Every structure is written in structure tokens, then in C-alpha cells.
Amino acid sequence: MKRTVLVLASILVAATSSVAIAGWRSVVPVSIDRTARRASGSIGSARNSADATSDIYCYVDVKVSGVGSSPTAGAPMFWGVCVANDAAGNYLACSTQRADLIANMRAINGSSLVAFVANDSGYCTQVYLSTGSDFEPPR
Numbered sequence: 017m018k019r020t021v022l023v024l025a026s027i028l029v030a031a032t033s034s035v036a037i038a039g040w041r042s043v044v045p046v047s048i049d050r051t052a053r054r055a056s057g058s059i060g061s062a063r064n065s066a067d068a069t070s071d072i073y074c075y076v077d078v079k080v081s082g083v084g085s086s087p088t089a090g091a092p093m094f095w096g097v098c099v100a101n102d103a104a105g106n107y108l109a110c111s112t113q114r115a116d117l118i119a120n121m122r123a124i125n126g127s128s129l130v131a132f133v134a135n136d137s138g139y140c141t142q143v144y145l146s147t148g149s150d151f152e153p154p155r
Contacts, residue, residue: 055100058133110134
């Protein structure tokens, strides 16, 4: 009986230990550097933050030029926007029509770390995206 209890206790300790070190977890709160015009943070950390202001996101808007949205209207126009608000009340946003930056914006999901840089005119000069299991998921 003692041996069975000892074996079960060893298995339990080993299982809990492996869970504790099995995966690296990152909490990356929204951070805005107004001087460098740079914002970063993970989607999950922003969603799970205790404050009511932190958020970071990007979206893509597609419009068709010409009259109405008929199939014969002009070519589609893509416009991407990234926005960040941090816990201190700082705000930064940028927009772009560059296809490479819009591609990164479209790939963002709940397990993403997002960073972007805006120039003085408010246009995005960089949109960085990293997605992985180590970033805190939204709860």
C-alpha cells in the first residue's frame, strides 16, 4: 500500500512539474512610445488587462471605386489601420494602403503580438506580427 501511494505521489509530482515548465507564457501589455511613434502589445494581454482602456488592433477596409458596388465598378481599394491605447491613456494609430503591411494586419489573431510604427503624417511605416502559443490568449 505504501509503495502504491509513493508511486502515485511521484507520478502526480512529475505530472505537475512538467505542466509548470511545459510552455513559456508571455504577458505583453500594450505599450506606447509617443516620441518614437511606436506601439506594441499582445492581443490577449490587452483583452485580459485589468484597466478599461488597453487595446491594440488592426483592421482592413475594402472599398470598390466607382458608382455603387456593382461587379462592373472599379478595382477594390484596400485601407489598413492599426490602433493602440495603453493603460496610461496614450493613443497611437496609423493607416496604410501598402499591400505588405495590410497582409500582416490580416494575419493577426488572438494569439498575436502586434507592433506598429507611424510616421509624423500618421501613415504606418512598419507593422510587426508574431503569433505563437507563448502569448497570453484572450479569456
